[in-house]
Amino acid sequence: MLLGRKTDPAQDECLKKLDDISESTNTIERKIKKIEQELEGIEKGFLLSELVSESCDKLRKQSLSCNENLMKNLEELDTIVPSATETLVRGKRKTLVVHIQSLMVLTDKLTDRIATASTK
Numbered sequence: 001m002l003l004g005r006k007t008d009p010a011q012d013e014c015l016k017k018l019d020d021i022s023e024s025t026n027t028i029e030r031k032i033k034k035i036e037q038e039l040e041g042i043e044k045g046f047l048l049s050e051l052v053s054e055s056c057d058k059l060r061k062q063s064l065s066c067n068e069n070l071m072k073n074l075e076e077l078d079t080i081v082p083s084a085t086e087t088l089v090r091g092k093r094k095t096l097v098v099h100i101q102s103l104m105v106l107t108d109k110l111t112d113r114i115a116t117a118s119t120k
Helices: 009-043 049-079 087-119
Strands: none
């Protein structure tokens, strides 16, 4: 709360939802980074060839799970409908949507890389 500014409970509720979704997205982003690191190790040949297909299958499932969770976050963002005067909420929501979309593109690329690594 700022001095001299009236509080709007609806806006505060929207900002709280946005913060929760942002935290969830950051957690998913960390998982994606871990998947990417494991995949780089596989691509560089640090894993025994007998274990590559099993590991790639596990990574593929994790990547698809992350993508699904990102889609759920997008659906939650769709439920937030700010009024025309809530420019702060609109801006944060748009920024979060763009970030989630970029992460979804990254997971799609990772899934493709995993598929090529498992066929080698």
